[in-house]
Amino acid sequence: MSYNKRLGQNFIVNPFYIERLLLLSDVKPNDIVLEIGTGYGELTKRLCEKANTVISYEIDKKLFKESQKIIAKYRNLILINGDALKTNYTFDKVVSNLPYCISKRFVYWLTSKSFFSATVTLQKDFVEKLIAQPPSKNYKAISVIAQLAFKINVYDKIPPTAFYPIPKVSSYIVKFEPKNQHILNDDLIKNINFLFTFRGKKVRTVIKHLNKNNFTNLERNLNLNLDARVENLTPHECFSIAKILLK
Numbered sequence: 001m002s003y004n005k006r007l008g009q010n011f012i013v014n015p016f017y018i019e020r021l022l023l024l025s026d027v028k029p030n031d032i033v034l035e036i037g038t039g040y041g042e043l044t045k046r047l048c049e050k051a052n053t054v055i056s057y058e059i060d061k062k063l064f065k066e067s068q069k070i071i072a073k074y075r076n077l078i079l080i081n082g083d084a085l086k087t088n089y090t091f092d093k094v095v096s097n098l099p100y101c102i103s104k105r106f107v108y109w110l111t112s113k114s115f116f117s118a119t120v121t122l123q124k125d126f127v128e129k130l131i132a133q134p135p136s137k138n139y140k141a142i143s144v145i146a147q148l149a150f151k152i153n154v155y156d157k158i159p160p161t162a163f164y165p166i167p168k169v170s171s172y173i174v175k176f177e178p179k180n181q182h183i184l185n186d187d188l189i190k191n192i193n194f195l196f197t198f199r200g201k202k203v204r205t206v207i208k209h210l211n212k213n214n215f216t217n218l219e220r221n222l223n224l225n226l227d228a229r230v231e232n233l234t235p236h237e238c239f240s241i242a243k244i245l246l247k
Contacts, residue, residue: 010163011164013042014163015042016162017121021173022095024173024175025095025117026117030052032052032091034055035047035084035096036106037084037096038064038071039063039067040063044074048071048074055091058081059081059084064079085106096118096119096120100167107142107146111149114178118176120174121171121172123169124169127171129142129143130142130174131152141193144192148180149178149183150177151176152175154172154173154174155173157170157171157172158172183239199229202227202228203226203227203233204227222241224240
């Protein structure tokens with residue numbers, strides 16, 4: 001079984017966790033499922049047995065050709081050699097053993113999509129950032145963005161030995177469900193990320209830095225403690241600041 005280290009490929013080889021992904025995703029016979037990273041098709045085969053349609057993307061050309069040979073028999077499968085995060089297909093659910101290297105990009109991409117749920121594997125340190133609360137060191141812009149947009153449920157911890165090649169860290173099965181569909185746009189996400197470049201600074205300092213000439217009006221509109229530090233702000237407080245800054 002060959003793999004491409006540059007693409008962050010770690011294939012699930014323990015069938016128990018493949019079945020857990022399927023169970024937790026709750027794929028129904030009428031569902032259209034998007035899979036990001038076909039790999040050698042072990043999860044893909046099981047998805048095809050449960051869903052109406054499976055749209056599976058594999059970015060690795062060599063692996064795509066291999067997977068074609070293995071799962072070509074499934075008539076409800078659309079197998080594509082390309083980047084799933086550039087897809088034009090609509091889908092109901094995402095079920096994937098995600099490449100580690102696209103975790104953050106995947107969450108940002110998901111905020112702009114209409115879907116019922118996304119059940120994926122993510123590395124432990126990234127999951128800890130997604131669910132972190134202020135003012136922990138893991139509380140980042142991605143924490144705010146994910147918690148504003150989704151209900152996040154963290155399930156099984158997957159040991160490194162469940163994958164090939166064996167990664168250095170554990171993973172989790174994580175399920176995302178839209179909470180505030182399309183509450184965020186690119187400009188708001190950009191502002192939240194920018195806000196966290198001032199981590200450790202007081203909100204008052206950040207606002208003055210960004211809008212020195214309009215500070216009095218902004219201070220009046222912001223219903224929060226301006227002496228609070230950025231890492232102490234709740235996701236909704238970060239959202240309020242991001243919206244004000246847009247205006």
